[in-house]
Amino acid sequence: MVQKKICMLGAFAVGKTSLVARFVESIFSDTYLTTVGVKISRKAMRAGRHRCHLIVWDLAGEDEFLQIRLSYLRGAAGYLLVVDGTRPATIDAAISIQKRVQEAVGDVPFVVLLNKSDLQAEWEVSDDTMLELADKGWNWLKTSARTGIGVEDAFLLLADMMLEA
C-alpha cells in the first residue's frame, strides 16, 4: 500500500475543509484546525494500477493574523492549493503560499483548485487570470465542494502527478 502525504493549502475560508469533508474519512473534528492548526484525513483511491492512500493534511487557512506552519509541509508528496473563485485576492494569497512552500519542500506536484465554481453569479476569476496560471505551468481545476464537481478529479490528478514523479 502506497501512502502519500498531501496538504490542503490556501487562504482563509476558501473551502478547503469543505472540499475534503465530503470525500475523505477522518476521526478528528474540525476543532483541530483552530487548535493545532491541522486536521488529518485519509482518502483511499486507485490511480492507474496503484491503490493509494492519500493522507490529507488540511492546514488552517491563512489570513493576516495566521501564517501556515511550514513544518506541517515536511515530507509532503504534493499539495492542493485552493482558491476562492469569488474572491480574486485569494489567488494572490495562493501565489504567495506556493512560493513559500516551494522554498520549504522544493518542487513537489501541486494542483490549484478554483473552488466555489457553483457560484457562477459571483465568479470573479477571469479567463485571463486562468491563462496566466496555465502559463506558469500550474495545473488548475474548477471545483465545487457543494456539488462535488471536480473534487475527485483534483485528487486523481494530484495522485497521478505524484506517482509519476
Added chain:
Amino acid sequence: MTDSPANGAAADVPSHQPPDGEALHELRSLILGPEQDQLRALQARVDNFTLRAEDVSAVLPEAIRLRSRQDTLLASAIRGTVEDAMQASVRSNPGILLDVLFPLIGPAIRKAITSTLRSAIDSLNRSLDVSFSARGLKWRLEAVRTGKSFAEIVLLHTLHYRVEQVFLIHRDSGLLLQHAAAAAVDPRDSDLVSGMLTAIQSFIQDSFGVQEGDGLETIHIGELTVWIERGPLAIVAAVVRGSGPPELRTMFQEVIEAIHLEYHPPLRTFQGDSAAFAGARTHLEACLTEQFEPRERHISPAFWGVCAVLLVGLGLWAWGAMLNAQRWTAYLASLRAEPGIVVTTAYKQAGLYRLTGLRDPLAADPQQLLRQAGIDPGQVEDHWETYHALHPPFVLRRAQSTLSPPETVHLSLDGGVLRATGSAPHRWIEDTRRLARLIPGIDAFQHDQLIDTTLAELAALTQQIEQSTLLFRKGSAQLMTGQEESLRHLSAMLHRLREVAEAVAVRVQVNILGHTDATGGEGKNLTLSQERAERILSSLTAAEAATTGIAAWGIGSREPRVEEVTDEDREMNRRVSFKVILTGMANP
C-alpha cells in the same frame, strides 16, 4: 639523437649527393617510425591527467593493501587528511555522521549507564534486604526461583501496564510505516493517528521553539501514555495503558535503533510505499508487553468463618494430640525412671498405646502411674513379665518382706551385705542368719550391732535370780512371814528362765543353796540348811512341775551374806540363795 642516424647514413652514402631534408625525414620515419609513435603515445598519456588518474586508481587499492602490510607509514601519512575530511564533513552536514553513528551510540551509552545502574541496584537490593514482610518474602522467593534480582521482582510487581499500540512513523512525512496493536485495539485509523501525532510534535516544536532533534517524548492522557522515541529518520510511538516501567523506554530505544540499522536505505528513500517495512512488524510486536497486578480475590466472610472454625477445631485437636503425646512421653519417662520396671517396647497402633516390659512385683503399679499421668487406661494395652530386680531398695524391701523383722530392728543394705541394728529376739536372728542369704541380692548378714533380746533377758533373769534370797525363821525351815510373795516371784522368774533358755537352746541348772546363821553347831546347821533348801525346792517343783535341772544343797553357815554382829545380821544370813548355771550357749 636525431643527428646520429643522419651522420651514420652520411658515411654510407656518397658525399656528392647530400641527402635532402625530405628524404632524411622519410628515412627516419621508415627506421624509427614505430618507436616514435610509441613515444608520442606515452607522452600523451603522461600529459593526460584523466588517464593518469585512471592508471593510479587501478593500482591504488592493491598499493594501499601492500603498503599497509609492510608498515604503518601510510596510516600516519593519511591520518591528518582523514581527520580533516571528517571535520569538514561534520561541519558541512553533521546529519550524515549522526545517521551513521546513531545505531552504535545508543547501545554504547546504555552499556555504560547499565553498569553504573547495576551497582546502584545492588545497593538498593541490600537496603531492601532489611525490609521484611510476607509480601517481601514471597517476592524474595520468586527472585530466587526466577534467578532475577530482588529489585527487579519488586519493580515488576509494583508497576502494571500494557503496551496497546506501537507505531513506526516516517519522521518527515508522518506517514505510518508499520503498526502493531494488542488484540483489543482497533488498528484501522492508525495512519491518521500517526499523522496527527507527527503534526502535534511539529506543533509543539514550532510553538515552543525547541531545538531540532529535541521533541515530544511523552504524552499523558488519563490512563494512557504515549511514549515517543525518535531516530533520525523514523519515530516509534507506543501507547501504554497504566504506568510503564523505565525499562520500556530502553526497549523502544533498542527497537528504533534496530530498525534504523536494518532499514536505513529504505528509510532514506521512502516515497510512501511501506511494503519495505513489513519485517519491522516483529520489532513492534515485541514491544506489546503487559504486566498485570495479581487480582485480589474477594472471599465471602462465611468462608473465613468456616475456615476459622476448622482452624480452631484443628488447633484443639492438635493441642489435644500434643498433650496426649506429652502425657505419653512423660508416662514412658516415669516408667523408665521407676526401679523394677523395664520397658522393652512402646508404640502406638490403631489409636492404642501398646506397651510390653518386665516388672518386679515390688515395683510401682503401672496402672497407678497411668492414672497419675492423666492417661485413660482404656487407651493403653500393656503386658508385664515378672522379674526380680537387683536394685538395692528392692533387695531391701524384699528382705523386709521375707524376714519380717520386729519393729526394734532396722535393716540396711550395704553392697551385698544386709546389716541389722537395734534389737531382736534370738530366734529371729538365727532365722535371719539362715534365710538372708537365700534372698537374691544379699550375700551376707551382719548383726554385730544387733542386740539379742533373748540372751539379754536370760542374763537379766540369771542375775535377778542369783541376787534373790528367801529368809527363814530362826532354827526353822519355815519361811519368815512375808517371804511367800518373794517365793512366788522367784518361781515366776525361774519359769521364765526355763522358757528363755529353751528358746536359745541353753540347758539351765538351778542350784538352791540353804544357809544358816553362825549360831548353833555345824552339824545341826548343815541339816537345817539342807532342810531349808529342799523345802524351797519342793515348793518350786510343786508349782513348776518340772523336776529336772534343779537341785538343793545345804551348806550350813559357810557362806554368810553379811558378817554377823547383830541379830539383824543373823536374820539376813538365815536364807536360801540361788545359783544358775547355763550350759550349751553358742554366744554366751
